[in-house]
Amino acid sequence: MSGESDAAGRRGLSRRGLLGLAAGGGAAALALAGAGGFALGSRGARSDEAADVHPFFGAHQSGIVTAVQEHLHFAAFDMMPRSDRDDLIELLQDWSYASARMTQGLEVSATGAVGGPAEAPPDDTGEALGLKAAALTITIGFGPTLFENDDGDRYGIRDRRPARLERLPAFVGDDLDPAQSDGDLCIQVCADDPQVAVHAIRNLSRIAFGRAKLRWSQLGFGRTSRTSAAQQTPRNLFGFKDGTANILADDAAALAEHVWVGEGDGPDWLAGGSYLVARRIAMLIETWDRVRLSEQQRIFGRDKGEGAPLSGGAESDAPVLARLDAHSHVRLAHHDGNNGIRILRRGFNYVGGNNELGRLDAGLFFLSYQRDPAQFVTLQRALSTDLLNEYIRHVGSGIWAVPPGAQQGSFVGAGLFD
Incomplete structure (x- = not known):
């Protein structure tokens, strides 16, 4: 990943974002700890897949109906206790700026891994240098506790919380670990190269330093569903084909009926978005x-x-x-x-x-x-x-409201703060 382009239509990362790149690292390291080294092994993406580039900006966030990639790095974050509304907005702006660059195969900033001062930590961690975008998508969601928690309405958005965004009820078979559930924010990163996926979460975690901290993360491999008719139905670890009847990207009617939040569903800022549910299901x-x-x-x-x-x-x-x-x-x-x-x-x-x-x-x-x-x-x-x-x-387990896509020059979730 190299080159200079302001893919986000902004001047660059905020001062807090740049400080995070210089001071962060602990959270990013935790994102990798205990996750298993399998994901960083041999890259199985075909050369034509590795060259795929998905736009960050658009009517909907990429990573929802995008053809499912081969690798996942999912991370949930909690905002820092003393953070305020400006911290949240600035973080989303910084994440959007860096995401727009990385999904194009660029480094997180113009100076990147090797273009800055030799006596300062690099802006980019560098493990994706020379790698293609690999169909990278970055999808951001808002959890129920972002709108209100035990500390109250921290960011002045309680009255803008979707009425349907509530913690999931208990289900038969639940044995949930609170340390591996929920979160104020989530980032779903998918790519056909596992190192590109890990690079994205690692650097977004660094950017969040001082404003949000990593709560938990999960590496995944071998997609278990398809969103394109061109993809074969994959298998789960029990050996069975999974997701045969899944909704496909070219089925606009089904997407409108079952996936995208409609104009009249409420609230207005979420129209064109969706709701994301994540469940970690252990197999015996x-x-x-x-x-x-x-x-x-x-x-x-x-x-x-x-x-x-x-x-x-x-x-x-x-x-x-x-x-x-x-x-x-x-x-x-x-x-x-x-x-x-x-x-x-x-x-x-x-x-x-x-x-x-x-x-x-x-x-x-x-x-x-x-x-x-x-x-x-x-x-x-x-x-x-x-x-x-x-x-x-x-x-x-966890649930998040996923806003519609960001417009060029803006950021994910901007409508929430209008």
């Missing part, structure tokens, strides 16, 4: 691996090899729900059995080494976008008797 890999094939297929309701529904037909054929086990995953989750409710899935596999019992710490980092959080809540409650629940645990 060793237990699952001892289950016979026929039982695995009955649990999912699909053929393991081809992905076709057990009711017959090909993978893309709609399942005949009455022919599936009443508690199979497909029967309970499919929109035909849930009054047509759909969500846009954008999940990734994860592996974090072994746990204290010597078992694989692995699972699905589930991400979904929906017009109304009630869509996710309805579907998740429908899965309360899912046969799959015996083999999974929900250990992390």
Whole structure:
């Protein structure tokens, strides 16, 4: 990543942002700690994919309907206790400026990793030097506690909180770790090169120094959904094709109905945005691996090899729900059995080494976008008797309002402060 271009249409990072680059590092280091070294290994992106560049500015934030990339670095942040409204606005401006540059394959500032004074810390950490943009997308969201928490209305935006933005209710199978859940802000970074994804979170964490601190983060690999008809349906770590019936980017009607917040949904500043739900779902890999094939297929309701529904037909054929086990995953989750409710899935596999019992710490980092959080809540409650629940645990959770895309010369979330 090199070159000089004010991709954000602004003069550059704020003084606080530049100080963060000079003084930050602890939070960024924590973002990588314990996440597993697998993500920084061999890069599997094809050369044509690695050259992809997605614009940061536009009607919607990229990273929602964008063709799902191969790698993820997700991070949740909490604002510092003494931060004020100006700190929040300035942070979002700085994040937008740096994101607009990085998504174009540039460094976070014009001086970058090697163009500044030799006796000062570089603005950019430099591990993405020479790498292409790799289809990098950066998506920013606002959690319920940004609008109000135990300290009250910190930023004067309580009355602008979306009525539907509330902490998710408890679900069957929840064993949530508070340290791996929630957050005032979130950043979803996706790319076809894992080092490009890590570079983005690392530098955005540095920029936030003194204004926001990292709460938790998650690395992901091997997408478990698709948003483009050109993409093949991927597999999860249980070996089954995942997300066959996902909403695709070219289905404008479905996106308008199920994903994008409408003009009349309220509040006005969120129109064109969406709601993001993140769930860290641990898979009991060793237990699952001892289950016979026929039982695995009955649990999912699909053929393991081809992905076709057990009711017959090909993978893309709609399942005949009455022919599936009443508690199979497909029967309970499919929109035909849930009054047509759909969500846009954008999940990734994860592996974090072994746990204290010597078992694989692995699972699905589930991400979904929906017009109304009630869509996710309805579907998740429908899965309360899912046969799959015996083999999974929900250990992390969060919800954020994702504003519409920023306009050239502005920043993500600007409408919230109008």
